[in-house]
Amino acid sequence: MRRVVSGSLYLAVGALAGVGSAVGAIEIYGAVPVAPESPWMSFEVSPNSPVQPYAVAHFLMAGRLPPALGQMREFTSQRSSDGGVLSSACDYELVAAPAPAQWWSLSASGGGKSEPDTVITADMAIAENDGSVRVVVSRNANPGNWIRPPAGEAFTLTYMVAEASTSQAGGVLPAFAIARSRC
């Protein structure tokens, strides 16, 4: 009897460790930094990627579908360019110089839900005189391009950009630098 209980305990620990490592791997393995110093992460949903099952699972577990490879690429960031964690207590200025050539969208989500409160897209954004695009992320209303992050502490920025062609898959990088402007 003791052996059966002991054996079952081993199996239960093994199963729990397996599920726990799967949940962790879905969050960690799927996301790959786009460049060594960049705050932007990309989820490698390409079938050629060894982490593809984890990357696809990352989207499905959040109740959403992955971006269509060859049409859209999606990048997320939970940090500013100086490495600080994005917080709704601070204001951030996102600058792309020059403006992205393809259609794009930017949104901020957090507070336990994946749906963003506001989304700004290439169609809505107003470019600066020098051709750059500046987007302010702040809880307070701002003139120009403005995203309101969700209430609470940490939030995630999501940048989605259309790919010009399938031959450029993997070649589009996030154009926006994330500068903390005020806390």
Added chain:
Amino acid sequence: MRRLFWILAALFTGIAAHSGFVLLVPQLKLNHAIARVSAATGPNRFFMLPADDQLRLFPSYPPMSVMGACAFDVSQGPVELSANLPPGFWTLTIFDSTGNVLFTVNDAQSGTGSFTVNLARAPSLIEMLKASGSDEPSDLTGWKVSTAETTGLAVIWQPAVDAAELPSRSQSLAQSLCRRSPKPA
């Protein structure tokens, strides 16, 4: 020795639980989401995705968009999806029931807003071996997509520049058809 046996058994249980979770749980969540959005129409029918479902399934897509979808099931035979979209940027993406993208195309790649996609179950290895090997003529028009998974979701997305465009774009997209193919694949 007995302890080593149980440690190895725990290790294999952990590997099985890890793989099972990564491969099955996300798929179950996706199938649940597909069943929920297509509950009113059922499989192989085209429907417009309401704004809240758009936001849930594609949170980084702009709110000023129109989206239509078809929850296809090719287990009983091929399914065809036809659309006639107005000029402008649009994408068609076909996901299988595991969340993998089977096929995707946009307005520039397509060259036309009027298209038909024929979805069919991919033949198994035994079916391929049994096939005669002759190139049988096909009377299918449009693109053909074969899938090993028999179910999935085809989504057409078209963004609108302003809110005034939404009703006309929505009306055009709603004319799209998804049905069991009357022609054999």
